[in-house]
Amino acid sequence: MEYSTLDNKILIFDKSQFCPKHIMECGQLFRFWFDEKTNSYKVVSGNRLATLVEYKDRVEVETDDIPYFINYFDLDRDYNIIKEKIKDNVFVKTAIDSCEGLRILRQDLLETIISFIVSANNNIKRIKLILNRMAENAGENMGDYFAFPTYEQLKDKDENFFASIGAGYRAKYLKKFLIQYKDFKKANYAVLATDELRKKLIELAGVGPKVADCILLFAYNRTDSFPVDTWMEKAYFDFFCKQKRTRPEIAKYFVKKYGDLSGFAQQYLFYYKSNKLS
DNA sequence: TTCCAGGGATATA
DNA sequence: TATATCCATGGA
Numbered sequence: 001m002e003y004s005t006l007d008n009k010i011l012i013f014d015k016s017q018f019c020p021k022h023i024m025e026c027g028q029l030f031r032f033w034f035d036e037k038t039n040s041y042k043v044v045s046g047n048r049l050a051t052l053v054e055y056k057d058r059v060e061v062e063t064d065d066i067p068y069f070i071n072y073f074d075l076d077r078d079y080n081i082i083k084e085k086i087k088d089n090v091f092v093k094t095a096i097d098s099c100e101g102l103r104i105l106r107q108d109l110l111e112t113i114i115s116f117i118v119s120a121n122n123n124i125k126r127i128k129l130i131l132n133r134m135a136e137n138a139g140e141n142m143g144d145y146f147a148f149p150t151y152e153q154l155k156d157k158d159e160n161f162f163a164s165i166g167a168g169y170r171a172k173y174l175k176k177f178l179i180q181y182k183d184f185k186k187a188n189y190a191v192l193a194t195d196e197l198r199k200k201l202i203e204l205a206g207v208g209p210k211v212a213d214c215i216l217l218f219a220y221n222r223t224d225s226f227p228v229d230t231w232m233e234k235a236y237f238d239f240f241c242k243q244k245r246t247r248p249e250i251a252k253y254f255v256k257k258y259g260d261l262s263g264f265a266q267q268y269l270f271y272y273k274s275n276k277l278s
Numbered sequence: 279t280t281c282c283a284g285g286g287a288t289a290t291a
Numbered sequence: 292t293a294t295a296t297c298c299a300t301g302g303a
Binding site: 119127207 | 282284
């Protein structure tokens with residue numbers, strides 16, 4: 001996709017490939033805030049901030065770290081080619097039309113794993129609440145916002161800390177995960193093939209098949225993964241096939257169908273279904 | 279009051 | 292390997 005930079009801004013004129021609302025509100029990240037007064041989104045990734053301001057003819061991404069957010073927003077990928085390739089089904093076509101300009105982000109690994117451990121059997125509003133309280137109570141105060149906590153800031157927190165910010169029964173998973181994470185990070189599993197990497201992720205506390213697929217897609221950019229949650233299970237039965245399958249089997253069904261474009265198809269369908277646009 | 283949310287861990291067979 | 296049950300919390 002074409003874009004340019006000017007001072008502390010990234011300028012994007014092709015709004016069909018970059019819509020702040022659709023990128024932010026599709027459930028792949030949780031630390032963002034919409035400001036009605038300025039019609040803009042603020043998004044925090046780790047300790048970095050970007051502000052997305054939408055105008056009639058363009059979107060401006062304001063940030064102090066332009067290279068980081070060029071990668072974060074995956075700006076060098078052409079989504080119009082992808083959209084054309086997966087429009088094989090009227091529901092996918094309708095889903096894409098409902099959220100054109102959605103992009104899959106390249107997010108920080110630790111923040112993504114923690115976010116999706118918290119997401120299990122939870123709703124987006126409460127996931128955001130829990131993660132923001134985690135940042136406010138353990139992360140660095142950056143003035144206008146709180147950074148997501150680093151591993152060093154989290155590793156000595158006990159289970160009670162995570163319970164106190166509302167994580168519920170996931171508190172013990174988070175504590176156990178942090179103990180496992182040091183060796184996980186050291187192992188450099190990023191070189192593994194997607195299926196092997198998924199197995200390693202599932203060994204982590206609080207990470208099952210669905211959460212692993214979210215980590216694969218949103219942190220490792222493995223677009224040959226297809227997270228199946230309660231909404232995608234509904235989409236499968238409503239739009240694709242009446243045959244009863246478990247969630248991992250539904251995921252395999254879609255990966256066989258969409259291959260390396262599975263993750264994109266999944267995000268369009270998730271946005272469409274979870275926002276009850278059908 | 280009951281159901282549900284970007285499910286996972288555990289027990290049981 | 293396959294199924295059933297339990298799990299904190301808060302909004303609908």
